Amino acid sequence: MEHKNPIQVAGRLFGALEFLAETGSAGLMEVSAALDLNKTTAHRVLNSLIYMGYARQNAVNGRYESTFKVVDVANRIMGMVDIVQIVRPYLRKLMEATGETVHFVERDGIDAVYIDKVESLSNGIQMVSRIGSRIPLYCSGVGKAMVAEMDEWEIEEIWNNSEIIRLTPYTITDHDDFKAELEEIRERGYALDNEENETGVRCIACSLKEPMGSARHAFSISAPVSRMDNDRIRELADSALKVREEIAEKLRS
């Protein structure tokens, strides 16, 4: 535990909000139990959230639930991220060309954060990704695509700070394998996630190089293995690389 929250209630307030966001709705006692709070405290915390408009009490069953206010705050934040607005049309085109779900991420430390998503129209399976959620760099297509562009020392730092876990039988957990993989990515120009993060899902990923400094963004095409044999991979990679070039051009202008 790295020190402690300089404001105790803060943890309780945001904890309650997160709990409501996860559960959809909860009674006072549930919140009280989940956050290990005295019920009076839980009651006060919830009423504070209600006062500020972040929560409400359901009129019919009295249960507490979150409002859309935090959604508004979130979309204010996303509205400031210019790269999303610029890149989205290209990602949409890529989804339409391939018929598969396309993701867009931004690097944050040893993780990538999903900042946009264009879902496949004909999706049988739903991707579990969520805008704002994180995925480790070391075991994701988008992550590896960005890491491949980095300096040796930064790659080492990421590998050493990452908690290497075998998420699936295909997850790369050996340092040498990882470095070999990165070399392959550099040669090919795109990264491949062969069920390394989630069983049954393959991704093709490209990073966007910054004018200077290492890559901060990447996009990927995700599809179930059943639609991703070697031929399809080559086909999709072509589309991805073309789009990557188009975006690069747009960013230069």
Add this chain to the structure above:
Amino acid sequence: MEHKNPIQVAGRLFGALEFLAETGSAGLMEVSAALDLNKTTAHRVLNSLIYMGYARQNAVNGRYESTFKVVDVANRIMGMVDIVQIVRPYLRKLMEATGETVHFVERDGIDAVYIDKVESLSNGIQMVSRIGSRIPLYCSGVGKAMVAEMDEWEIEEIWNNSEIIRLTPYTITDHDDFKAELEEIRERGYALDNEENETGVRCIACSLKEPMGSARHAFSISAPVSRMDNDRIRELADSALKVREEIAEKLRS
């Protein structure tokens, strides 16, 4: 002022977070000034947000900025709103058929809250709508579409509780005009927003009737007046009504 926040810091914490979301980034003194806080307090509040992962301090310039954590929380909330997942494919189809931006809202008191949006590909102008943001029922297409389905007493209540403001020269501010408008909507089956909320933008809106009780959701097609003459309105209204029927069928199953 309706009483006061049962937890004083709560207002400061969320105020700081909202401020960072609005400005993109801010120095300590800016936060301190904006929220009228002692700089020590501002510092502690910001550090609490950082501790919880909702904010960070930019490594190069030391300025405070929000992270994507609140975006994650927001999308957790949105993920629980099933109606969005169900309706989205239809709204997408509608956007593709019409080439115009489509919005989806949920009623909340005297407002509608945007809960989904499918943006036009060939958009010249950007709609200022934001997921999570609110629009009054009385002066919006989606709002009027829902109000038209309500009982007399509820319509009165909404009108009386709304702060009627002439947002544009076309905004309906007369009670009788409003009631006449609602009657027209009932006859036509769809609502029209003729620059009543934002100059230069016309909308066609349909509500989704609930199995029982009054309408809680509505969708709309928005376009600049230049692309919305009477002929186009009839054409778009046809598309909208057809999609409304398709959604209704899906919801019955």
Add this chain to the structure above:
DNA sequence: CTGTTTATTTCATATTATGGAACTAATTTT
């Protein structure tokens, strides 16, 4: 180098959050 602004740390104090207890309302059991 000097003055100025901004950020961080310290600490005594008072305000604020805390939780036990009492109370009410709703739901379930006997």
Add this chain to the structure above:
DNA sequence: AAAATTAGTTCCATAATATGAAATAAACAG
């Protein structure tokens, strides 16, 4: 139908926590 259980709300004395003045440090401008 009464009793018991559970959930939700209000009250209040107390302790713990957030507060802000002041001191210090760091960054920046002239």
